[in-house]
Amino acid sequence: MIGSLMMCVSVVVLLIGMLAGIVMGIQQNFLLGPAHAHLNLVGGVLLFLFGLYYRTFPTVGRSNLAKVQGWLHIVGGLLFPAGIALVLGISHRLEVVPIVGALTMLAAMVLFCVLVFRTERVRG
Numbered sequence: 001m002i003g004s005l006m007m008c009v010s011v012v013v014l015l016i017g018m019l020a021g022i023v024m025g026i027q028q029n030f031l032l033g034p035a036h037a038h039l040n041l042v043g044g045v046l047l048f049l050f051g052l053y054y055r056t057f058p059t060v061g062r063s064n065l066a067k068v069q070g071w072l073h074i075v076g077g078l079l080f081p082a083g084i085a086l087v088l089g090i091s092h093r094l095e096v097v098p099i100v101g102a103l104t105m106l107a108a109m110v111l112f113c114v115l116v117f118r119t120e121r122v123r124g
């Protein structure tokens with residue numbers, strides 16, 4: 001089920017994000033702070049919450065729309081912070097990467113809205 005995969009990816013992302021935070025602290029270099037923040041919040045916390053929703057409503061979690069939503073968020077949620085890191089750490093010319101990441105996450109969020117509204121309407 002996509003929800004289980006999302007929660008497993010999320011905890012690994014959070015582990016990496018926390019390690020990156022510790023490295024930033026040790027080096028006293030906070031340049032990549034925004035990449036760290038978005039990796040943890042969007043790639044970690046939000047991904048886990050989506051996974052929990054699919055666990056709570058397994059029929060929704062087994063739907064094809066949930067699979068597409070989950071994969072889009074996994075890809076976008078990793079691409080976006082990676083893109084922020086590339087822009088801040090290497091060059092502003094790479095801004096296409098976070099833009100594609102952000103739009104991918106937005107598409108995933110639109111699908112999640114559809115799933116939640118549809119589920120709530122059925123449940124009354």
Ligand code: HEM
Nearest residue numbers: 014017018019021022024025030033034036037040041045
């Ligand atoms: C071992 C765990 C963590 C460590 C050591 C850590 C460390 C850091 C450091 C050093 C900064 C930069 C502070 C600065 O710019 O002055 C930071 C910023 C931030 N962190 Fe973490 N962090 C950890 C976990 C998390 C988690 C789990 C989240 C979210 C779920 C998070 C969200 C943020 C946010 C929102 C910022 C602000 C970024 C900004 O202002 O650009 N952090 N963290």
